[in-house]
Amino acid sequence: RMIEGMWCLTYVHVLVVVSTRLVNGMRITGTWSTKNGPVSVLAKFGFQQTDPLETKNKHSRGFIYGNVSSEEVYTSRAVLFIVPQTLLSSFFLDSVYGQTCESMLQNVSRLAFETKCMPEGKGDIMRWVPCPKGSLCEDETDPTKVIKGYQMTLRIEEPYTPEYWYVLLVGCNLDANCSWIPSAGDISVSYDIWLTNGSPLLQYLNPFTHQFSFDEQDSAEMYLIFLLLYVILCLCQWRALYLVQQPRMLPRQKLLTCIIATKTVGLILQSINVVVFAYDGRGVVIARLCGEMCRSWSVCVLCLLLILLSRGWSFNDVSSSSSNRVTVLIWAILTTAHFALLFVNFFFIDDILHDIDVFKSWPGYGMLVIRMIEALWFLTEMRTSIDKEQDDDKAEFLAHIGAGYLVWFVYPSGLGVIVSFISVLWRFKIILAITTIANFLAIACLVHLFWPTGVNKRYFLADVSFYRRMNRANSAEMEDFEQLLIANEMRSDSDFPPEDNFQGI
Numbered sequence: 129r130m131i132e133g134m135w136c137l138t139y140v141h142v143l144v145v146v147s148t149r150l151v152n153g154m155r156i157t158g159t160w161s162t163k164n165g166p167v168s169v170l171a172k173f174g175f176q177q178t179d180p181l182e183t184k185n186k187h188s189r190g191f192i193y194g195n196v197s198s199e200e201v202y203t204s205r206a207v208l209f210i211v212p213q214t215l216l217s218s219f220f221l222d223s224v225y226g227q228t229c230e231s232m233l234q235n236v237s238r239l240a241f242e243t244k245c246m247p248e249g250k251g252d253i254m255r256w257v258p259c260p261k262g263s264l265c266e267d268e269t270d271p272t273k274v275i276k277g278y279q280m281t282l283r284i285e286e287p288y289t290p291e292y293w294y295v296l297l298v299g300c301n302l303d304a305n306c307s308w309i310p311s312a313g314d315i316s317v318s319y320d321i322w323l324t325n326g327s328p329l330l331q332y333l334n335p336f337t338h339q340f341s342f343d344e345q346d347s348a349e350m351y352l353i354f355l356l357l358y359v360i361l362c363l364c365q366w367r368a369l370y371l372v373q374q375p376r377m378l379p380r381q382k383l384l385t386c387i388i389a390t391k392t393v394g395l396i397l398q399s400i401n402v403v404v405f406a407y408d409g410r411g412v413v414i415a416r417l418c419g420e421m422c423r424s425w426s427v428c429v430l431c432l433l434l435i436l437l438s439r440g441w442s443f444n445d446v447s448s449s450s451s452n453r454v455t456v457l458i459w460a461i462l463t464t465a466h467f468a469l470l471f472v473n474f475f476f477i478d479d480i481l482h483d484i485d486v487f488k489s490w491p492g493y494g495m496l497v498i499r500m501i502e503a504l505w506f507l508t509e510m511r512t513s514i515d516k517e518q519d520d521d522k523a524e525f526l527a528h529i530g531a532g533y534l535v536w537f538v539y540p541s542g543l544g545v546i547v548s549f550i551s552v553l554w555r556f557k558i559i560l561a562i563t564t565i566a567n568f569l570a571i572a573c574l575v576h577l578f579w580p581t582g583v584n585k586r587y588f589l590a591d592v593s594f595y596r597r598m599n600r601a602n603s604a605e606m607e608d609f610e611q612l613l614i615a616n617e618m619r620s621d622s623d624f625p626p627e628d629n630f631q632g633i
Contacts, residue, residue, distance in 0.1 A: 154323045154339050155409030161316040162206060162299035167219050167232070170295040173323040174342030174553055175284045187327040190284035192295065193275040194321030196265070198258035204312035206299050210253045210282055211236060213292040229300035229308035237308070243267075245306035255280050257297070258317040275328060290342040290553050295321065322409060336402075339409045343556045348402040350557070354564050355395040361568070362392055364575055371580045380442045380588075383433045384574055387426045391571070394422030417474075424470060427567060428463045431502050433574070434533050435459065438509035442588050443522065462498050469494045488548075496541055503537035506530075522587050529577070536570045 156171045175190035182188055192210055211219075218235045221227060241249035259265035259279040268274050274281045284293060297319075299311040322328070324338050325345070336348040365388050369381060377385075397419030405411030435455060437443070473491035510530035517523040543562060547555050577584050 154341065154405075155321070156295070156323070157320045159316060159318050160297050161314060162311050163314045166227075166229070166299045166310065168297045170297060170319070170321070171323060172292055172294050172341075174290055174292050174344075175286050176290050176325045176337075176342045176345070178285050178287055180287070186283075186285065187330050188325075189327070190286070190293070191275070191281065191324045191326070191328055192284070192321060193278045193281040193328065194319065195279045196255070196257040196259055196317050196319045196321070197261045197279065198315070198317045199261070200316070202258070202313065202315050204315060205256050205258070205301055206297060206311050206315050206317070207301070208255045208257050208280075209236060209240070209296045209298060210284065211294050211296060213294070215239070216294055219296065219298075229298075229310055233298070233300060233308045242302070243269075245302050252282055255282070257319075258315070292553070295323070324409075335406050339406050343553045346557060347560060348399075348406055350560060350564070351395060351399045351402055354568070355392070355399050357568055358388065358392045358395055361572060361575065362388055368575065368579055373580070378442075378578075380433065380437070380578060383429060383436075384571070384578060387429050387433065387571060388575075390422050390429070391426040391567070394419045394426065397422065420470075420474075421467075424467065428459075428466060430567070430570065431506075431537075432456065432459045432463075434537075435502065435506050435509060438506050438513060438530065440513045440516075443513070443526070459502075462502065466495055466498050469498075492544075496544065499537065499540055503534065506537055507534055510534075525584070525587050532573065533570065536566060539566060 154171070154173060158170075160168050160170075173190075176188065178186055179188040196208060215235050219227075219232055221231075236253070237246060237249075239249060239251040240246055240254045241252055242254065255265045255267050257265070263279070264271060264274055265280040268280055297317070299315065300308050301311045303309050323341075325340065325342065326334070326338050328338075337345045340347065365385055369377065369385070372378065372381065397415040401411045401413075401416040401419065404415075432455075436452065439452070439455065441452060469491035473489055473495075507530070510526060514523050514526050514530070517526060540563075543559065547559060550558060576582065578588075579585075
């Protein structure tokens with residue numbers, strides 16, 4: 129009860145934190161003021177490679193469009209920049225004297241186009257803000273190139289390879305000598321900006337890639353495919369429970385059903401998030417977080433089930449209930465630490481400026497250490513169970529289970545090493561695919577091992593005891609039937625007179 133109460137409090141706390149810290153998707157909204165700092169990073173977005181076959185209307189380009197305005201009129205102005213990842217470092221160089229606008233923007237000035245001071249620039253990557261309320265930004269000289277209903281539109285072309293671009297608001301201005309100087313006074317703006325891969329006028333052609341950054345494209349299709357696989361697995365587990373010829377569900381089947389149901393619910397929530405995100409560019413943050421919690425919880429319960437099985441639970445009657453309670457308590461401590469690290473990584477470690485994922489942060493390292501502790505625990509218990517087993521067939525069966533699921537326990541460490549050599553633009557999709565498939569195969573194998581009519585049922589204690597009881601009941605019924613036949617035969621013999629009477633006649 130204490131553990132359940134702790135989990136409830138943690139869940140409520142996380143929901144409150146997420147509600148107050150709205151994580152916008154690829155539609156970014158908010159306010160910014162120069163008094164909060166000279167530079168603010170609004171978003172990071174991976175733009176796809178432009179289709180080389182498009183020559184005239186390049187609809188596969190990246191689009192940044194929206195409104196940046198203010199209720200007040202200012203004599204000075206700030207600037208909105210769209211900069212590639214290769215130029216981002218110049219905005220955050222460390223200096224004992226502090227950075228000036230001139231030193232901060234010298235690299236961007238070689239690329240940017242501005243009608244008065246930078247007419248030779250080839251990149252349409254800046255807009256003066258705030259834009260006049262109710263009209264186009266002053267840089268938008270051709271209204272036909274602006275998405276209808278918005279004040280500005282920028283287009284990004286990546287002819288060779290996908291790349292991350294950043295949306296920045298900078299409190300700097302150009303003076304009469306075309307030198308960068310800090311913006312005068314306090315400038316406050318409200319922004320509502322969309323970032324898309326492809327023209328917003330042709331969103332219907334591929335709705336599951338339009339709103340998504342390149343590193344998250346195809347994730348919606350992956351979630352929906354995985355959801356379909358788990359729905360099929362749910363039907364298989366329902367069939368297995370139907371075939372169990374016992375009045376009560378076996379404990380191992382309860383845990384396995386909990387794992388499958390939780391994982392399926394998590395995928396439903398994550399699928400809802402990505403489908404809504406494809407529509408509005410924001411998604412459902414609560415659904416995303418709850419889906420991730422369900423996914424992590426199902427993996428943790430799967431670890432518990434495997435550790436209990438490695439201790440001989442459901443295989444023999446050696447493991448006592450008291451030792452199993454200790455096992456569950458230790459597992460609960462490890463799981464609590466895992467979720468604490470997961471929340472720290474989600475809320476405090478995520479950095480828009482750096483490529484930090486679960487394999488490159490100290491909470492991620494902590495979660496991998498917990499996974500390795502559980503792997504060693506599983507291996508030790510399985511080795512002990514195999515050594516104590518006197519039945520050679522069952523010992524071989526346990527060895528196969530131990531070898532297969534030990535790979536599942538340790539594969540995240542190897543995956544972390546492999547993905548460190550893979551571009552960040554592809555890393556998320558690879559990690560998502562490998563981890564989800566690995567978990568699905570691990571759960572599907574347990575459904576097969578626990579199948580009530582399969583060949584493996586003879587190794588499980590509950591099944592053996594049940595069938596022994598059935599055999600004893602059948603034997604008793606057969607003995608009663610034989611006694612009844614003998615009694616009937618004796619009564620039928622008593623109905624006839626003795627043979628001496630016939631001879632006398």
